[in-house]
Amino acid sequence: MPNSPPPHFPYGLPSNALRFRDLPARIRKKIDKGRGREDTACWCWTGYIKPARQRWKAYRTHENFDGLRQQMGCFEVDRATPEFPDPYTRKRLPVHRIIYGLMTGVSIEDVPELRRCADDRCVNPHHVLAVGHTVAQRGRMKEQEAELSIVQPAAEPDPPGITDEEVLALLKKHRPFEQLDNFELVEDEYDIPRGRITLDLWKAYVAWAVENPDEWDEEERRDAVG
Numbered sequence: 001m002p003n004s005p006p007p008h009f010p011y012g013l014p015s016n017a018l019r020f021r022d023l024p025a026r027i028r029k030k031i032d033k034g035r036g037r038e039d040t041a042c043w044c045w046t047g048y049i050k051p052a053r054q055r056w057k058a059y060r061t062h063e064n065f066d067g068l069r070q071q072m073g074c075f076e077v078d079r080a081t082p083e084f085p086d087p088y089t090r091k092r093l094p095v096h097r098i099i100y101g102l103m104t105g106v107s108i109e110d111v112p113e114l115r116r117c118a119d120d121r122c123v124n125p126h127h128v129l130a131v132g133h134t135v136a137q138r139g140r141m142k143e144q145e146a147e148l149s150i151v152q153p154a155a156e157p158d159p160p161g162i163t164d165e166e167v168l169a170l171l172k173k174h175r176p177f178e179q180l181d182n183f184e185l186v187e188d189e190y191d192i193p194r195g196r197i198t199l200d201l202w203k204a205y206v207a208w209a210v211e212n213p214d215e216w217d218e219e220e221r222r223d224a225v226g
Helices: 095-104 135-149 164-174 183-189 197-209 215-225
Strands: 053-056 073-078 082-084 091-092 114-116 128-134
Touching: 053 215, 082 095, 164 183, 164 197
Parallel strands: none
Antiparallel strands: 053 073, 082 091, 114 128
């Protein structure tokens, strides 16, 4: 359904979530689960961990602000994050998001924003908290809303119908050749909607044409007799 939020479980995993033993072996072998309970002990990642970094982030300025823009901001610290290459794109993704998606049946694109365990190495999905949509998910939802808000052009109304009497009147006015068997040619030539000349209408027109011959036909008939 468009604009529907991705499924997430802010208060722990659902009862039908997968277990640690159900994870792919390539991921499971890089986790030191320890001896505690599966939902309480930290799952320490032994593979690659992206080191922590400090970066500058400028404060957001309102788009309608026309004053002097000063480069005010602050430094933010990105935590060290366990990462693992995606088998399809070969890009490194956060392991806690991969495991959360695998155990809950949610695609990696729909995994919500997660608050992690205090231990940077921990990838236990029971130690994360779903807090809402990610920036990418909010962007996709805005695009969907924009597409739905586009006003579709109104359909052109159907041309007014034409009655059998009006069709017969047009035939009498233009007097097409009575021996024609292709009604579409007559309809196209005299702007009659396709399919409006029926066999019964054509028979009625032919009967009228026989009873009311054209003056030119009458002259030809007299010349032939003479």
